[in-house]
Amino acid sequence: RQDDLTALATNPQLVRSLEKNELDEITRVLEAYQEQSLSYAFLCLHDRSGEPLACTMGGTPFQMEDLKHSSLFVQALASNSPVMSPIYLQMRLGPGMHVATVIRNEKGQTLGILVATLALAHTLNPIILDTTGLGSTGQAYLIDTSKVMLTPSRFMHHPDPLTHKMDSEGIQAALKGTRGTSVYEGYEGQKVMGAGEYMPAQRWALIA
Numbered sequence: 237r238q239d240d241l242t243a244l245a246t247n248p249q250l251v252r253s254l255e256k257n258e259l260d261e262i263t264r265v266l267e268a269y270q271e272q273s274l275s276y277a278f279l280c281l282h283d284r285s286g287e288p289l290a291c292t293m294g295g296t297p298f299q300m301e302d303l304k305h306s307s308l309f310v311q312a313l314a315s316n317s318p319v320m321s322p323i324y325l326q327m328r329l330g331p332g333m334h335v336a337t338v339i340r341n342e343k344g345q346t347l348g349i350l351v352a353t354l355a356l357a358h359t360l361n362p363i364i365l366d367t368t369g370l371g372s373t374g375q376a377y378l379i380d381t382s383k384v385m386l387t388p389s390r391f392m393h394h395p396d397p398l399t400h401k402m403d404s405e406g407i408q409a410a411l412k413g414t415r416g417t418s419v420y421e422g423y424e425g426q427k428v429m430g431a432g433e434y435m436p437a438q439r440w441a442l443i444a
Contacts, residue, residue: 237275237354238318241337244269244279245318245350254281254289254339254347262290274358277329281339282349289348303336303351312336312349320438323356323386325398331356331386361387364442376444379407386440391424406430410441 244250247269253261266279270292280291286304303309311319318337326332336351364376364387375390383401405420410432422428433442 237335237352237359238320238337240269240273241318241335241350241352245337245339251339251341251347255341257289259290263292266290267292275354277326277332277353277355277358280351280353282351284346284348286349303349308334308336308351309349312338313346322439323380323398325396326353326355329353329355329357331398356387365390370444374444376442378440378442379411380441381411381439383407383411404428404430406432406443407441410434410443 244266247265250262250265253265262281266281270276270279276292278292281289282303283289286302286309288303306321308319308321315338318335321334321336323331323333332353332355334351334353336349338346339348339350341347360378364378367374367376367390370376377389378386379402380386383403384398385400385402386398402423404423406418406422406428409416409418411434413434413436415433417429417431419427419429422430431444434440435442
């Protein structure tokens, strides 16, 4: 998705339309791009001050908070590549996240900020919840540094999304950056063989 936004932000048609403030054409380009993947709940384009210009169908500008007051806005302006927001609870989509990048002209001047809203139900969950090769007892899930589960468990009925904390020896080890496989007591109270991997860029741990 980061590569997608890099490609879209350098799309000559989108850059030209933004320079001319052709909002209908901007919307058309964004909607054509969104149709290529179910990952996108919607795409929004904001001007360089963070004010919304155009969104694809079903989208309202930056539903996490005002872009110009967000850390994502500051991070995007300071970066030469797309940046990601934390996972958060979006009222209509459930757990979701944003990917944002700056659109610049040939002179390197900032023209606007492109923000993609992703729904986990169509992005991370299909990957994490695929139990191929894990047999009848295996599962994988993502957890953040607060030990909040970001994806559902295969075996548990979860409360509201992003409210469920879990802990185990494997989770603790992964969040400390320790790699490897060990046998320990899982969060269900049973002995499990687990492996963990910490992803520092996202500040997530993947547990299997």
